[in-house]
Amino acid sequence: MKLWGGRFSQPPSEVFERFSGSLAFDRRLLEADIRGSQAYARALAQVGIYTPEECQRVVEALERILEASRAPGFFDGATDEDVHTFVIRKLKEATGELAEKIHTGRSRNEQVSLDMRLWLRAEIDRDLELLALLMRALIGLARRYPNALIPGYTHLRRAQAVLWPHYLLAYFEMFWRDAERLQQARKRVNVCPLGSGALAGSAFAFDREAMARELGFEAISANSMDAAGDRDFVLDYLYAASMILLHLSRLAEDWIVYSTDEFGWLELSDSVTSGSSLMPQKKNPDALELIRGKTGRVWGALCSLFVTLKGLPTTYNRDLQEDKLPMFEAADELAACLEMARVVVETTELRPERARIALEESWVVATDLAEALARRGMPFHRAHQLVGKLVLESLRRGKKPSDWTPEELAAFSPEFTAECAILLHPDEGMRMRAVPGGTAPEAVRQALENAERRLESLLQSVASP
Numbered sequence: 001m002k003l004w005g006g007r008f009s010q011p012p013s014e015v016f017e018r019f020s021g022s023l024a025f026d027r028r029l030l031e032a033d034i035r036g037s038q039a040y041a042r043a044l045a046q047v048g049i050y051t052p053e054e055c056q057r058v059v060e061a062l063e064r065i066l067e068a069s070r071a072p073g074f075f076d077g078a079t080d081e082d083v084h085t086f087v088i089r090k091l092k093e094a095t096g097e098l099a100e101k102i103h104t105g106r107s108r109n110e111q112v113s114l115d116m117r118l119w120l121r122a123e124i125d126r127d128l129e130l131l132a133l134l135m136r137a138l139i140g141l142a143r144r145y146p147n148a149l150i151p152g153y154t155h156l157r158r159a160q161a162v163l164w165p166h167y168l169l170a171y172f173e174m175f176w177r178d179a180e181r182l183q184q185a186r187k188r189v190n191v192c193p194l195g196s197g198a199l200a201g202s203a204f205a206f207d208r209e210a211m212a213r214e215l216g217f218e219a220i221s222a223n224s225m226d227a228a229g230d231r232d233f234v235l236d237y238l239y240a241a242s243m244i245l246l247h248l249s250r251l252a253e254d255w256i257v258y259s260t261d262e263f264g265w266l267e268l269s270d271s272v273t274s275g276s277s278l279m280p281q282k283k284n285p286d287a288l289e290l291i292r293g294k295t296g297r298v299w300g301a302l303c304s305l306f307v308t309l310k311g312l313p314t315t316y317n318r319d320l321q322e323d324k325l326p327m328f329e330a331a332d333e334l335a336a337c338l339e340m341a342r343v344v345v346e347t348t349e350l351r352p353e354r355a356r357i358a359l360e361e362s363w364v365v366a367t368d369l370a371e372a373l374a375r376r377g378m379p380f381h382r383a384h385q386l387v388g389k390l391v392l393e394s395l396r397r398g399k400k401p402s403d404w405t406p407e408e409l410a411a412f413s414p415e416f417t418a419e420c421a422i423l424l425h426p427d428e429g430m431r432m433r434a435v436p437g438g439t440a441p442e443a444v445r446q447a448l449e450n451a452e453r454r455l456e457s458l459l460q461s462v463a464s465p
């Protein structure tokens with residue numbers, strides 16, 4: 001079926017129909033299209049196009065179409081141009097000529113925007129829940145090893161000792177900002193375009209606010225021309241999704257590295273790794289590698305929609321049909337990655353004793369020593385120099401920090417007092433980093449509690465009613 005044709009004397013070529021049809025992918029908008037059409041039918045009754053009884057029949061017929069759509073093969077053989085046309089054909093099969101009035105004053109231009117907004121709003125709610133569950137898993141993993149110390153890295157070189165929960169909270173903060181970004185995107189998504197017509201606004205006196213309320217929208221769009229061509233809301237979502245994937249990808253990279261034989265202080269579960277078809281000893285971090293790999297696809301979706309929109313004349317152009325595949329693809333990959341990451345976090349184990357070896361055989365305490373000297377009045381540059389010499393001497397003699405006795409240290413330089421000898425143990429310097437946001441136990445305890453409070457409120461806000 002077509003929603004147009006009167007002014008054409010030739011049918012579309014079969015090639016053009018195949019080329020331009022979108023039902024193969026926009027069928028995912030079916031439920032949104034039906035909800036939107038039900039609201040529209042009620043609005044049409046308000047302005048006298050349908051009688052209340054006709055409206056009721058249309059609304060019920062649409063509900064039955066939705067139910068029928070859950071059966072397999074529902075779309076088999078359909079050749080309609082898009083999901084909007086498909087729904088109207090089905091409505092026609094069910095209600096006859098009543099269906100011919102459903103599109104009164106309505107354009108697919110507003111309809112496609114409406115459907116995408118409804119679809120995306122539900123998707124964002126699902127993402128927020130998946131994100132919150134991942135954050136809960138991170139807190140759980142932090143709580144499993146509350147006192148464990150790991151090397152913190154800069155340039156992927158052992159830098160300073162940090163508490164394991166402090167490291168995980170870094171990711172909690174990234175994901176917290178991501179949740180905020182999703183919520184902001186949701187606000188822009190949650191605007192109702194219905195009543196905008198094709199581009200100029202409807203000539204029927206709809207109560208747009210009432211239509212918006214019925215569909216759960218917070219606001220109505222302010223300008224019909226803007227509404228017809230606006231896909232900012234999809235880009236906002238794709239950006240938020242890209243940022244989440246960026247964070248997931250960095251986490252994945254960390255854990256791939258930390259679980260290598262070379263680092264060896266993180267153990268990925270057998271259940272999220274796979275073996276080699278040739279090399280019997282292998283346990284490969286495929287789940288994390290796929291998260292890292294899929295990141296590129298989500299960024300591709302963001303980039304692809306940006307390019308589609310650039311240079312489009314104001315209001316609707318058919319190019320906009322190309323907005324849906326990137327949206328679906330990004331949403332699917334995002335949800336899959338969030339779920340996978342949660343399972344990895346839930347099943348990963350720290351090997352605190354291996355982390356300690358990594359700490360103790362390196363010079364992560366060097367900064368602690370230099371700062372101790374500076375606290376006693378030595379200019380920091382001199383302290384830095386002196387500790388640097390100590391490190392150099394240790395490397396020459398193959399000594400690690402704990403190999404130095406207090407006497408040997410004092411013999412190396414009288415500036416190194418007994419306090420400095422204590423600081424050769426990585427726990428001591430870590431305890432001194434007690435500023436808010438630092439890694440000292442008390443600061444981390446407070447940060448953990450603060451994170452748990454925020455997570456609790458996020459979990460409550462995403463809980464399905």
Ligand code: ARG
Nearest residue numbers: 022082108109112318320321
């Ligand atoms: N399938 C179209 C899309 O996704 C629906 C809108 C068609 N509008 C039009 N004027 N051709 O964008």
